[in-house]
Amino acid sequence: MPKAKQFDELEVLKKAEKVFNEKGYNGTSMDDLVQATGLSRSSIYDTFGDKHGLFLKTLENYQASQDKAMQQQFTKTDSYKKKIRAVFDYMINDIVTDKTRKGCMMVNANMELNCVDKEVAEMALTTMEEMEQQFAMWIKEGQSTGEISKKFPAKALAKNLYNNIMGLRVTGRNRPDYDTLREITKITLSLLDQ
Amino acid sequence: MPKAKQFDELEVLKKAEKVFNEKGYNGTSMDDLVQATGLSRSSIYDTFGDKHGLFLKTLENYQASQDKAMQQQFTKTDSYKKKIRAVFDYMINDIVTDKTRKGCMMVNANMELNCVDKEVAEMALTTMEEMEQQFAMWIKEGQSTGEISKKFPAKALAKNLYNNIMGLRVTGRNRPDYDTLREITKITLSLLDQ
């Protein structure tokens, strides 16, 4: 019965992501979103509720595709150390190929809204905990096979690695230079070796 | 002849800092600032030009007092390794004693406005370069006295340290837990020892 939607929701979310990420949540207006997505106001409100709903959907979609893309990288190898390196490589590539320097939407959203938006704050916390747990698992496995040094407790080292990734998301915003980011990462990953 | 200003400019900047930092630049209205500072609109515009001018002044003042407070910590010792540790300790303390979890204004401002505000982007870049250079100097000195390991090039290690500090400013926003931040830092600083 109904008329089909004339747009692909995921494509719209990708376009919204770009604007939200370049201008921030409070910095982007509904006009910006109408222009960027090509949709009319009514379609946006009908599909996503309101601006905040669209933002949350966009953020979820961003993190999901980020997770998926990363997974495609680290499943290429069975080595735990190489899985970790693959995550860092993915991040560096993501940063230096980002033409507009808009950075990671989850980090940006969290830094802008952490104090005033519980949902965003919780998503950021969950993302962090999941990644840390993933790292911890790999490190523990790698330590048991002897591939990774036992010098540091797995959980602590995992948190240190994630801390470094968040660092890249900040410093990479100021200076998205491939060689520098690799240099930084090389030192961080040496922690796995000693 | 003139009637003296009825307020202390620095105190006003401190109050503005709190609001800007909790709500972000675009998230805080002039009404918020009037309420937070206790000043009238006219006084704000007369003294700081406009909202953006006030923000920049606030950000400059924040960084200056941040630098000063940090300096008071690391000048307490002559050991280069301890100077570096003092910076990390200062950061951790700054994070965990921040009741509202508002984080570092320079990082927040940069993450929100990097794409759309050249002045903020440049301030953030300068802040990073200065801190990295400071670290590099200390590391170089420490390496020459044997206090710090020569395993890594001073400049690269300096960038890694700053990267970790930026990490703390992000992860500390999600989970401002003293023990965790110390755990992370302990591993990072072990890079100086090997």
Place this chain on the structure above:
DNA sequence: CATTATTTGGAATAATCGTTCCGAAGTTAC
């Protein structure tokens, strides 16, 4: 004490904000 210079509070302004609403267009089911 009067004059001059400045601050200050609050009203006023124009623009922009997020959101709602309605009529026209379109699509499927009967």
Place this chain on the structure above:
DNA sequence: GTAACTTCGGAACGATTATTCCAAATAATG
């Protein structure tokens, strides 16, 4: 082909935005 329902464009809404302006208050100088 008609009925039922949805999407969609754009006008319209009230609220909020940053900013301006002016009269009243204030303080230092002569």
